[in-house]
Amino acid sequence: MNVPDSITAPSPFFHPSEASKRLLPWLVAVAFFMESLDTTILNTAVPAISSALKVAPLSMKAVLASYTLSLAVFIPISGWMADRFGTRRVFASAIGLFTLGSFLCGISSNIHVLVACRVLQGCGGAMMVPVGRLTLVRTFAKSDLLRTMSFVAIPALVAPMLGPIAGGLIVGYLHWRFIFFLNLPIGLAGLLMVYLHLPDYREKNIHPLDIVGLILFGAGVALLSYVLEIFGEHALSSREISGLLVLSLVLLAGYGLHAKSIAYPLLELSLFRIRTFRASVSGSFFTRLGIGGVPFLLPLLYQVGLGFTPIQSGLLIMPQAVAAMSMKLVMPRLLSFFGYRGVLISNTVILGFLLLLFATIGIHTPVWLIVLQAFSYGAFTSLQYTSMNTLVYADITEEETSNASSIASTMQQMSISFGVAAAGLATAFFIPDSVRSNPAGMIHGIHEAFLVLGGLTILSTIVFRSLKRGDGDAVNQQKILHPGG
Template sequence: MSSSDFTKRYLPWVVATALFMEQLDSTIVNTAVPTMAVSLGVTPLSLKSVVTSYILSLAVAIPVSGWMADRFGTKRVFMSAIAIFTIASILCGLSVNTPMLVAARLLQGFGAAMMMPVGRITIIRTFPKAELLSAMNFVIIPALIGPLLGPTVGGLIVYWLSWREIFFINVPVGLAAIWLAWRYMPDYRDEQPRPLDVMGLILFGAGIALLSWLLEVFGEHRIDITSAIVLFAISGCLLLAYFLHAQREEHPLLRLELFRVRTFRISVMGGFLTRLGVGGLPFLLPLLYQLGLGLPAWKSGLLMMPSAAAAMAMKFISVRVLGRFGYRQVLVVNTVLIGVTISLYSFVEAGTPLYVIVAISLCLGFFNSLQFSSMNSIAYADVEQRDSSMASTIASSMQQLSMSFGLAAGSLITGWYLGDVPQSDRVMLTSALHYAFLTLAGLTIVSSAMFWSLRKEDGASISGSAKVATATTEAQTPPDA
């Protein structure tokens, strides 16, 4: 087996292992907050900073990940990111007070921010476009099942062990990921790396961090409307200032002109809109299961498992589906199917048979897996390899922001329907959740319009739908040509 084939065989496992650890950790802490509060002698609400600090660190550090990979090499940065994440996990588990825990989570978020974009850059540079879909399809699975398994794994660990083991389980996984990266990760770097756009990092980092924080706290109604409007305005001004700065800067932090690449623009913007609906589900489903149906936390977590199983099953057929129908048809139809599936949760109530809930969960995982595999791969269909680092950084930044928007949207929509009714009123809360599911379903279906502007031949070089591309090209060629 050649060195190239050897790398292609194991590289997806390297990236998937690190990505799973990062995605799992983004949600596993939520179920442990009450136990952590008792252990540290603080109120559960005061530990919200433990969650938000991780998200803020991600938002600020992701934009600089592409520059670091070009400057220091993908292998060195990826291995360092895993090492930082693992060391930070140990510090989290050893924390004796809230400030120490928050500081460790900030460090952990910095390490996580380097993993996903740099791993994606390496995948893009290693695999030719004809093989990219299969590789991306494999790597995306951890991103889908990590957030779903997080609450379940976290709840079981807290129940049987202690909250500190939530962080310590990252140690063996991190060590394994470091060894895999050292053994199989190729080292790509730019021979003439661009200088770091410090001013751009300050403007964009401050703007995106403030916006992410606002979405976290505003989604829980912990800030008055006047203060929120003022802070949103400040965040908007910072991001607008970055936009103006990027137009003049020769080497901007994020090169926004990449949005002129049509398939990249449609993928990133369409994905952002789609995640507004899908992103609210990790917040809404536990509420529906635990408060609406009265299930214990561990049963609620188990009901999230079918989605993970279906997501893994889809990876075996998504390549063939895209090859048969093409990106345009798949993304338009599949986005609508996701919206319809989300709307089905509006019919789930206390008397709903368990097999019905499991069936809906399976459908959701199945369609979500196809959706994210499609969006993440077509983003790079027409991007030049020299722009892969920048494209991956921009896409990762938008994905992180869309997740925050989605969670906030789910919380705000539910709160709006609930009104002044106390959350202890199970009947009214369930009704509010049903309306929230219908609203998010409608937003998801509307977002399918973003993919209508794709052409039949778009992504043919990735999906292998050569017949579609050839037929379209021949139809567009004048007879005399």
């Protein structure tokens, strides 16, 4: 094991044996699976949970968005936490928080408690994936890292495929609460594995945590997401909503000024001066605003609008994940032949038109056509995500990799959260309160939302036009297989 000089080797209490090194990727893969599964398993259960909690299905967007939003807020401090307190302690705490949050979600009696518990889950999830990946990087030699990272990336592909159908089966045959209780035995087994097999790395020299930046950034993002969720509702007046919107933007602008004035900011915004990094991160953000709400809208369309059962809804969503896994085989060749600029511009337009096609799905649409659309959407979405995620590292130095990864992960989770909120906002705009229990009115509103999101996705191609021919050529095969989605 080759540990950098600035890193403290595993504590004397624990030295990773060969057996532990063989089991470590499995442990991290389990954590990745838990975090990835939780972002998809809930989607097909949205109508059932909203009915049980006596809230409108569109109100469930807060339950979905709060989890990804908390990931966005707390991912930036995960690396600092691991360096300061040690990878084993932070990873164990992350699994513990995630498991506790899952249990509390399962016993929640109203939507407000459920949202709060989802935030707690997100705090754990924000630490699990980055710290697990960091532990692998510090444990395995570079010659073994590609194989290890590729193995660990598999759960991130499998979980979206299993999530919708697992959620449908649980709702159909058990109770929606078991969606959260499913994490309990996995989490407890993970804690035991951490104790037995996870090395404990920490930095000797720790730079101070940017607490002011965390407060400014976290408060600004959380407030902006809240404004997007309540926009169009009657809980607050337009003047109050406008005030909150301005306040959130002031907080985020304040963080931007603060980050320029200190040596170790929470997020290193100077990386946005690099053209490929700026295009990939900002392009990813705006693209995900359009496609990020699809996992929220499709179950509503299938179940509330078309009357499918949760199990049938999950089966109709599964082709997306199957196509995404299949697409991994041809992505390197496509990127090599067309280049990043060509792929991202053309693929983003295709995704926008596929969203427009979702607006044609109605009660008379044959199932085979729905499956074909879902498969096509999954394939092109996988190509989009991989292209955007790997372009991040095209012109990034080794010293900048950690900061670049933190910014990319944070912006990705923000855009997913905002995408769900935008989808809910668009749907609520087109569905009056008087017809929300009417399937025909629901279908019409969701169709209109897909048209809006499709147009927004097509417009996001403007960002990728700043790329030049040859950008991304430096990204080698190793980075093409970089996990993430």
